[in-house]
Amino acid sequence: MTAPLDSLLADADLCVKCGLCSPHCPTYRQTSDENESPRGRIALIQGWAAGRLPLTAALREPLDDCLLCRNCEAVCPAKVPYGNLMDRFRAETGQRQKSLAARAMSSALRKALRSPALSSLGRRALDAAAQLPGGSAWKHLPPAGNPEDWYGDHPAAGESLSHVGLFLGCTAAVADAATVSAILELLPRLGVSVTVPKNQACCGAMDLHAGDAATAHGLMSRNIEAFAGQPLDAVIGFASGCSATLMEYRHPADTAGAESLSAKVQDIGRFLAERIPAERWALAPLRARILVHNPCSLRNVCKSEGKVEVLLGRIPEAEVITLPGKGRCCGAAGSYMIEHRRMAEAIRTETVEAILAAAPDYLVTSNIGCALHLRAGLQGRADIPVIHPVQLLARLQRV
Ligand code: SF4
Ligand code: SF4
Incomplete structure (x- = not known):
C-alpha cells in the first residue's frame, strides 16, 4: 500500500462505527441507506484503501452523494477528520468511475466561475446551467458586479x-x-x-x-x-x-x-x-422579524454560529430568531445543488418548510450558495428577501 493510502486508512480506522453521526447526516435522513451515512461512507473508503473493494461506479456513487456538510464531524466522539478524509479520497481517485455527464458539468462550472470574464462568460454559463434540470438556483441572478x-x-x-x-x-x-x-x-x-x-x-x-x-x-x-x-x-x-x-x-x-x-x-x-465596539454602531430601528440561517460551513468549520444573531441583535426593534432545526443542512453545498439536483432539492424541503413556518420579513444567510438554493426553494411560495446579513446592516447604519 502507498503512503497516502496508509494515512487514509489510519484516519478511516479512527471510526468506531458508533453511528452517533447518522441522524445528523442529510443524505442518511433522506434515504435510510447505510451506504449514504457517514459510517457507511467511511467503511467504503476503508474497503477501497485496504484493497478489499474495487473502485466501481457503485462504490463511487454514495461517496459522491456526500455534501461535505461535516455535520458528522461536528458530533463525532472519535474525532474522525471526515472532511479531510473525503477530500483525500477524492484526490486519490480523481474523476475515475464518474459519469461523463457528471465530469462535464463539474468541469464546465468550475471553469466558468474562474474565468477572468466573470460577469459575462460566467453568467452566460450559469444561465445555461439554469436551463438544465437542477439549474433553478441560478435563475434570476441579481445584477453582476465588476x-x-x-x-x-x-x-x-x-x-x-x-x-x-x-x-x-x-x-x-x-x-x-x-x-x-x-x-x-x-x-x-x-x-x-x-x-x-x-x-x-x-x-x-x-x-x-x-x-x-x-x-x-x-x-x-x-x-x-x-x-x-x-x-x-x-x-x-x-x-x-x-x-x-x-x-x-x-x-x-x-x-x-x-x-x-x-x-x-x-x-x-x-x-x-467581536472587533467592532458597540459605540461604533448607529443602526436605525427596523420593526421586522429576521430569521438567521447558519450555513453548515459557518457552524462546522468557521465555528461562528450565533455571531450573526449577536450582530443583528444590535438593530433596535428587530426581532432576531434562529432557523429551527439545529444542524440542518439546506442541501446547497456549492455546486452540489446542480450536480445532485434531486438530493439537493429533497434535503432543502425541510428547511423551506421551517422558513415558511417562521414567517420572517427577512431571511439572512452568510453563504451565497445557500442563499441561491433557498431563494429557488421559496420561489412561488413566499416573497421573503434572502440576503447576506451585512446588506441589512449597511442599509441601517446611519454614520
Ligand atoms: S459530510 Fe454531511 S453528507 Fe457527508 S457523510 Fe457527513 S453528514 Fe453526511
Ligand atoms: S460518530 Fe464518528 S466514530 Fe461514530 S460512526 Fe460516526 S464517524 Fe464513526
Whole structure:
C-alpha cells in the first residue's frame, strides 16, 4: 500500500462505527441507506484503501452523494477528520468511475466561475446551467458586479481601528455583488480599512471537493501570494464556504504560506461581532422579524454560529430568531445543488418548510450558495428577501 493510502486508512480506522453521526447526516435522513451515512461512507473508503473493494461506479456513487456538510464531524466522539478524509479520497481517485455527464458539468462550472470574464462568460454559463434540470438556483441572478470597481484600498473614514483584506471568491461578481458593495460601504464607516487584492483567485473548494488537488493547489498559491506581505489584521470572507476552505488551507509545497493565510481568515460575521465596539454602531430601528440561517460551513468549520444573531441583535426593534432545526443542512453545498439536483432539492424541503413556518420579513444567510438554493426553494411560495446579513446592516447604519 502507498503512503497516502496508509494515512487514509489510519484516519478511516479512527471510526468506531458508533453511528452517533447518522441522524445528523442529510443524505442518511433522506434515504435510510447505510451506504449514504457517514459510517457507511467511511467503511467504503476503508474497503477501497485496504484493497478489499474495487473502485466501481457503485462504490463511487454514495461517496459522491456526500455534501461535505461535516455535520458528522461536528458530533463525532472519535474525532474522525471526515472532511479531510473525503477530500483525500477524492484526490486519490480523481474523476475515475464518474459519469461523463457528471465530469462535464463539474468541469464546465468550475471553469466558468474562474474565468477572468466573470460577469459575462460566467453568467452566460450559469444561465445555461439554469436551463438544465437542477439549474433553478441560478435563475434570476441579481445584477453582476465588476471586480475592477472593488480592487485596491478603501480607507477607513476617520481613525482606523483595523486593516483587513477582503476575499472575494469566484461567485462574488456573478451572484453577490450587492454584498461586496455593502461591505465596502459599511466597513470604512465603522473605522475599518479594507484592501481588495487584485491577483486573488477562487478559494479552490470546488476543485478540492471534485478531486482536482493540482488545480486547487494552484489557486491556493495565488491567494497565499495575494494576501502575503501586507500588514493585514485579518482576511475577511463573506461566503462561509470560501472562508471555511481558506481556514483549512494545506499546500504540499508551501505549508508555511498556507498556515499563515489560514490563521488570518475570519468570516465577516465573527469579525464584526467581536472587533467592532458597540459605540461604533448607529443602526436605525427596523420593526421586522429576521430569521438567521447558519450555513453548515459557518457552524462546522468557521465555528461562528450565533455571531450573526449577536450582530443583528444590535438593530433596535428587530426581532432576531434562529432557523429551527439545529444542524440542518439546506442541501446547497456549492455546486452540489446542480450536480445532485434531486438530493439537493429533497434535503432543502425541510428547511423551506421551517422558513415558511417562521414567517420572517427577512431571511439572512452568510453563504451565497445557500442563499441561491433557498431563494429557488421559496420561489412561488413566499416573497421573503434572502440576503447576506451585512446588506441589512449597511442599509441601517446611519454614520
Ligand atoms: S459530510 Fe454531511 S453528507 Fe457527508 S457523510 Fe457527513 S453528514 Fe453526511
Ligand atoms: S460518530 Fe464518528 S466514530 Fe461514530 S460512526 Fe460516526 S464517524 Fe464513526
